[in-house]
Amino acid sequence: MNSAEKPAEHETELVGQWLAGSRRIRADAICERIGWLVSQYLVPLGADTGGWDELYRDPETSHLWERTWPQPQMHGGGPPRLARIGVEDARAKYGAVVDA
16 A cells, blocks of 8 residues: 555545455455554554544644444444544543653
8 A cells, every 4th residue: 555545634534334245244445444554554542441442643644543443233343433533532532642
């Protein structure tokens, strides 16, 4: 993947989907992009007290990003969501790691 897949300034939310195939369910391109962003580009800052939601910082823009699984009725919380989060909201949920 190249820098074109880094978050663009206008992007505030990426929501993945699971696609039903003939034999299995597979992640869409947005799920794959979220996976690449959190493993190769964004800087991990920590998780919430439940251990599910995770906070990241963009090393170039300093924007904060939160990875969540917003479909609790699905196995493992469903496909991921990566959304920009404001500093105050991040502090309220994640505490001092925001300022690290």
